[in-house]
Amino acid sequence: MDPFSQLILAISTASFFTFQWLFHSVSPWMSPRITAGFLRLTPKQKIEWNSRTVSTFHALVVGLFCLYILLFDDAVNQDPVWGDPTMVKINVAVTAGYLVSDLLLIFYYWKAIGDKLFVIHHLAALYAYYYVLGQGMLPYFANFRLIAEFSTPCVNQRWFFEVLGYPKSSKPNMANGVMMAVVFFLVRIAVMPLYYSRMYSVYGTDAFNRVPLGGRSAWICSSICLDVMNLMWMHKIARGCYKVLRSSRQGKSGTQENGKTE
Template sequence: MDANTKLVIGTFFISFATFQLLFYFVSSWFSAKISPSFNSLSYEKKIEWNSRVVSTCHSLVVGFFSLYIFFFDEATIADPLWGDPSLVKVNLAIASGYLISDLLLLILYWKVIGDKLFVIHHCAALYAYHFILKGGMLAYVGNFRLLVELSSPFVNQRWFFEALKYPKFSKANVINGILMTVVFFIVRIAVIPPYYSYIYSVLGTEGYVRLGFVVQCSWISTCVILDVMNVMWMIKISKGCIKVISLARQERAPNSLQNGKLD
């Protein structure tokens, strides 16, 4: 077993253990420190809260690591299909450790946080990741897909505000909602056309043929599954954002009229 393989395996197990530790011990302690209202939440709410804290931590680590690789890792940039996957493998090992950890939590607390879409998403992602971790192919492409994690902190923050019963029209809630919609669209939806244009551009090339039929089909099919879910989530988020903005405007209108009369 070479040094890189040992590094990837070690990173995976450390990632898994770290996220389990965050869920069971660190999240509750830290959350109670920064938000005393956490202690008054129900058992079910605390379970989902801790799950989302772990999700946010994972997203920040993997998302910013992906950004660094995307802009500065020359080895993968030079050859998106067969470039040196060393840094990407480490990032994917972190992500894989999280996905296995989260799948375990979904199963253990299914009645509270169980979600079939998340199970499909996690399994599809893990299936795609194993080709990169095992064969070293599609490193740049795999890293590009990890950029979607940059939207998760905003999605989780929205849930935190709801759990703490922040008013829907509070400044913090509205700002986070707008940022969530914009970032989600940029990293999950706007990238779809150029991404599939790239796939089309490499069809039939030597590097693409070297991937083999199984990897070719798996690459495209898993991306389609993940992107269909991203579009579904984007529709829900957009509807929610539009609804909040519309209601906020309706609330402001009577207040503006009232203030005008008082003046």
């Protein structure tokens, strides 16, 4: 194993243990100092709270690194199939460590945070990222998928508000709900045409033909699988956001100028 591959393995391992530490130690210590509501949660809710806290931290770190690569890594942008994958590998290694850590927590705490869709999502992503880390192929597309992480903090914040008892019609909850729907759409749905048009542009080229069949399958199948789930989640988010905004408008229309309801 060459020195850089050893470094990538070390980063993935360090990422795994870091996220385990954040889940078991940092979040339980930090959360009650941020909000006293954490202490009133049930044991299952505390497990999910800690899991979502770790998820938010991962999303911000990896998402910002992903955006930097998309904006400034010319080698990857110019050659999306075989461009220099150094920075992408580092970012993907962090994500791989997180995904393995989260899968372990999901299985161990299945009654609290078990979710079949998340298991499928994590396994599909790990299968695709194996080819990036192992053979350095498709760095642009691997990194592009990570831009979706920018929607995670808003999704988690919605759950935090819910378990803390914030009414759905409260201003913080509504503001976060609208932001969640907008950001989710922008980074997971609106970018699909750009992603698949770039995929189509390299299809059949010499660079594409050098990708082994397993790599092509991982790339195309995992992309479709992840985007089908993104569409399902977008549908649920849009419906939830619409219901909250509609009930809020109805509540306002039922209020007279003197503040009394009809």
